[in-house]
Amino acid sequence: MQINYNFAFFDESSKREIRRATLKAIAVPGYQVPFASREMPIARGWGTGGLQLTLSLVGLDDIVKVIDQGSDESVNAVSIKKLVQNTTDIRTTDETAKATLIQSRHRVPEIPLRAGQILVLQVPMPEPLRMYEPREAETKKLHAEKEYSGAWLMLFEQIMNYGSMTTGADHPVMVHDRYVMAPSPIPKFDNAKLNSSEALILLGAGREKKIYAVPPYTKVVSLDFEDYPFETESFEDRSCRLCGSTGVFMDELYDDASGTAYFQCNDTSYCLERMNEQSWREGAESR
Amino acid sequence: MGYVAVKGGTLAIEESLKRIKFERTKQGKVLDVTRIEGGMRGLIDQIMSESSLYDETLAALAIKQAEGSPEEAVFLLRAYRSTLPRKHYSRAVHTREMRVERRISASFKDIPGGQILGASVDYSHRLLDFDLMHETDEDAARWLEAFAGELGSFPEAGRPPELMKVMDYLIEQGLMISPADDNTEPDDVTRRSITFPASRSQKLQVLTRGQTGTVTSLAYAVIRGYGVSHPTVGELRVGRVPVCIDDPLGSGEDAEDSYYIGEIKVTEAEMLMSAAVAKEQGGKELSFEIGYGLCYGQNETKAIAMGILDHSLEQGDSRFPTQDQEFVLYHIDSVESTGFMSHLKLPHYVTFQSKMNDVRKTKTTVTTPKADETEEVKELCK
Numbered sequence: 001m002q003i004n005y006n007f008a009f010f011d012e013s014s015k016r017e018i019r020r021a022t023l024k025a026i027a028v029p030g031y032q033v034p035f036a037s038r039e040m041p042i043a044r045g046w047g048t049g050g051l052q053l054t055l056s057l058v059g060l061d062d063i064v065k066v067i068d069q070g071s072d073e074s075v076n077a078v079s080i081k082k083l084v085q086n087t088t089d090i091r092t093t094d095e096t097a098k099a100t101l102i103q104s105r106h107r108v109p110e111i112p113l114r115a116g117q118i119l120v121l122q123v124p125m126p127e128p129l130r131m132y133e134p135r136e137a138e139t140k141k142l143h144a145e146k147e148y149s150g151a152w153l154m155l156f157e158q159i160m161n162y163g164s165m166t167t168g169a170d171h172p173v174m175v176h177d178r179y180v181m182a183p184s185p186i187p188k189f190d191n192a193k194l195n196s197s198e199a200l201i202l203l204g205a206g207r208e209k210k211i212y213a214v215p216p217y218t219k220v221v222s223l224d225f226e227d228y229p230f231e232t233e234s235f236e237d238r239s240c241r242l243c244g245s246t247g248v249f250m251d252e253l254y255d256d257a258s259g260t261a262y263f264q265c266n267d268t269s270y271c272l273e274r275m276n277e278q279s280w281r282e283g284a285e286s287r
Numbered sequence: 288m289g290y291v292a293v294k295g296g297t298l299a300i301e302e303s304l305k306r307i308k309f310e311r312t313k314q315g316k317v318l319d320v321t322r323i324e325g326g327m328r329g330l331i332d333q334i335m336s337e338s339s340l341y342d343e344t345l346a347a348l349a350i351k352q353a354e355g356s357p358e359e360a361v362f363l364l365r366a367y368r369s370t371l372p373r374k375h376y377s378r379a380v381h382t383r384e385m386r387v388e389r390r391i392s393a394s395f396k397d398i399p400g401g402q403i404l405g406a407s408v409d410y411s412h413r414l415l416d417f418d419l420m421h422e423t424d425e426d427a428a429r430w431l432e433a434f435a436g437e438l439g440s441f442p443e444a445g446r447p448p449e450l451m452k453v454m455d456y457l458i459e460q461g462l463m464i465s466p467a468d469d470n471t472e473p474d475d476v477t478r479r480s481i482t483f484p485a486s487r488s489q490k491l492q493v494l495t496r497g498q499t500g501t502v503t504s505l506a507y508a509v510i511r512g513y514g515v516s517h518p519t520v521g522e523l524r525v526g527r528v529p530v531c532i533d534d535p536l537g538s539g540e541d542a543e544d545s546y547y548i549g550e551i552k553v554t555e556a557e558m559l560m561s562a563a564v565a566k567e568q569g570g571k572e573l574s575f576e577i578g579y580g581l582c583y584g585q586n587e588t589k590a591i592a593m594g595i596l597d598h599s600l601e602q603g604d605s606r607f608p609t610q611d612q613e614f615v616l617y618h619i620d621s622v623e624s625t626g627f628m629s630h631l632k633l634p635h636y637v638t639f640q641s642k643m644n645d646v647r648k649t650k651t652t653v654t655t656p657k658a659d660e661t662e663e664v665k666e667l668c669k
Contacts, residue, residue, distance in 0.1 A: 044630070136613055
């Protein structure tokens with residue numbers, strides 16, 4: 001028994017259904033649209049929400065890039081890219097600027113996205129209010145009534161307990177002055193990139209069966225207080241050991257030999273591009 | 288240079304896939320799918336039930352590919368299921384029409400139609416049968432021949448009559464209120480995700496697709512102390528039921544116009560629980576309520592557990608997690624729970640870096656309150 005899969009894995013009616021949910025999500029920024037999430041050939045929690053969006057959207061002309069925690073070469077990114085390629089035979093790339101569709105786990109690329117591109121973020125926990133309300137039936141009501149005092153209280157309690165907001169990645173944002181949204185666990189550093197983005201940003205949670213969106217040029221504000229403003233992770237005085245970049249999100253690494261920590265761009269394709277540029281410039285100068 | 292480990296992913300994956308194939312084949316012996324289908328009925332039934340895909344051959348293939356791991360086999364079948372368009376919904380299946388292979392009741396000794404033990408391990412002694420170590424196909428053939436001879440000495444029974452349901456007897460006796468037929472078109476959680484409060488059909492669908500172990504454990508919690516009820520197996524039946532679909536071009540109203548597409552083997556459990564019913568003038572009387580379980584294949588423990596959970600979820604007392612719809616229904620799916628567990632193996636470098644940043648910050652900004660201040664606060668709090 002030999003079975004060949006349809007283009008982009010799904011049957012066409014499944015793709016259409018996912019696209020319908022996506023259109024609704026774009027029409028109501030920040031609102032979590034339930035959809036009948038399919039089981040995928042990769043595990044739940046490994047990006048099945050993002051993958052369903054990607055597969056429902058790709059056409060023959062698309063160029064796909066997949067990143068996992070900043071890296072194009074990370075095993076899970078490679079695995080997802082391979083699956084997309086095996087079922088569609090479309091082109092893939094590591095270069096952010098060249099991609100039409102970028103699926104990412106927990107990072108927004110350093111290179112600013114442009115109009116026409118789509119960023120698909122993989123989401124483990126789409127519900128920003130889940131921390132203090134375990135019931136879906138309740139959180140749905142809270143969103144409907146725009147009753148977000150719990151979200152503010154959660155941040156307030158963190159400040160009282162620890163002196164600062166300790167949301168880690170996934171700091172909640174207010175979208176279009178209406179819905180509080182989990183930006184998927186992107187670091188706080190990336191939150192600002194969601195605001196008034198030129199590219200369409202789609203977020204897919206496979207296990208939790210939700211799709212939501214930040215359409216281009218939508219206002220996205222990280223929740224904070226006047227006296228305790230939102231602060232991103234700080235990499236002050238740090239620069240990338242490889243390309244020398246500053247002001248980007250960095251991985252903190254440990255050098256066995258010297259026993260010291262050093263820093264490196266988390267966005268590996270950005271880092272590589274910078275290094276290529278530098279060596280090209282040096283080459284041009286020496287000529 | 289720990290970081291290098293996550294680079295070069297492409298090559299690492301290829302080599303890892305070779306390793307897994309090596310593990311499956313290293314003893315130089317591979318399983319024949321037909322042998323799995325022939326001899327692993329229990330595992331096949333469990334996997335078909337959890338995958339909600341009724342196909343013994345594909346289940347056998349999944350078992351081979353997954354080297355017998357149920358969670359992995361279910362995962363394979365569910366992913367395959369995603370690629371199949373849903374062209375038809377069957378007509379309602381009537382378990383009264385079941386070709387019964389096994390049927391027991393723990394409530395009545397003499398049920399109309401009798402107790403039919405059928406194939407069951409219930410009264411087997413769990414002693415390892417070392418003879419099976421060297422059993423051959425010829426041994427099996429010889430045994431089958433002898434068995435056929437034994438059966439031959441019984442007169443042909445003809446088509447067995449439809450067996451009365453134990454529940455019908457209770458209703459007849461006035462011990463149970465006849466539940467009204469609910470002919471609402473059932474929801475399908477694989478096409479529209481579950482909503483809360485969940486409809487009965489959503490609940491039953493999620494329960495029947497649930498991971499066998501989880502369904503069993505949660506039902507065990509119900510009868511052990513979390514929403515105590517001691518249920519009785521009103522009727523447990525295992526057998527085959529016909530599946531029909533409507534003529535796609537017809538009106539779909541006349542059962543006579545439907546097409547028979549095959550039969551499926553199912554286990555059905557009707558669990559009886561006693562419950563108080565309010566009488567006139569504030570009095571109470573006892574009556575029986577039902578919990579319903581139905582799953583693909585012969586999965587008796589799961590069907591009974593499903594019946595218990597069905598009843599439990601109908602109660603909805605929020606003191607008990609086992610009566611909380613979201614607690615039970617969101618967490619019993621094999622693909623979802625095992626998937627989220629395994630995702631913890633993925634790199635979390637970015638999220639962890641972010642958390643580390645927070646932790647470091649709290650170390651510098653938190654100032655321990657002075658002793659006299661703490662005392663003051665304590666005083667105020669009294």
